[in-house]
Amino acid sequence: MRLDLFLKNTRLVKRRSSAKAAVLGGAVLVNGHPGKPGKEVRAGDLLSILEEEEAPVRIRVLREALRPVPKGEEGDFFAVEGGES
Numbered sequence: 001m002r003l004d005l006f007l008k009n010t011r012l013v014k015r016r017s018s019a020k021a022a023v024l025g026g027a028v029l030v031n032g033h034p035g036k037p038g039k040e041v042r043a044g045d046l047l048s049i050l051e052e053e054e055a056p057v058r059i060r061v062l063r064e065a066l067r068p069v070p071k072g073e074e075g076d077f078f079a080v081e082g083g084e085s
Contacts, residue, residue, distance in 0.1 A: 001042075001064045001065070001066065002038050002039070002040065002041075003023060003028065003030060003036070003038070003039045003040075003041050004019040004020045004023060004038070005019075005065075006041050006064070006065055006077075007019035007028070008068070009066070009067060009069055009077075010065045010074050010077045010078055011069060011071070011074050012074075012078075019037070020037045023035045023036060023037045023039075024037065027050045028047060028048070028049055028050070029047065030045055030047055031045055031046055035047075041061050041064075042061065042064070043061055043062055043064070044060070044061065046058060046060055046081070047059040047060075047061065047078075057080065058080065058082045059078045060078060060079045060080075060081050061077070062076065062078055062079060064077075
């Protein structure tokens, strides 16, 4: 599934346009490489979301989110890795 849709459908960002802007701005890496909005992500991929002056948030894709995920069920689709650096 498309990276921008995954970010939106799993509630990591509010809007698809915001996801696209973040990806194009270099704030999202897929398996250590700069992402593109249309990049296909699959279960097992590692997303690094870069935030200003903070450590990157590392997200492991568990499965595709073909539709917007109901609130509270996001954990079925991704897992946050690490946490301390």
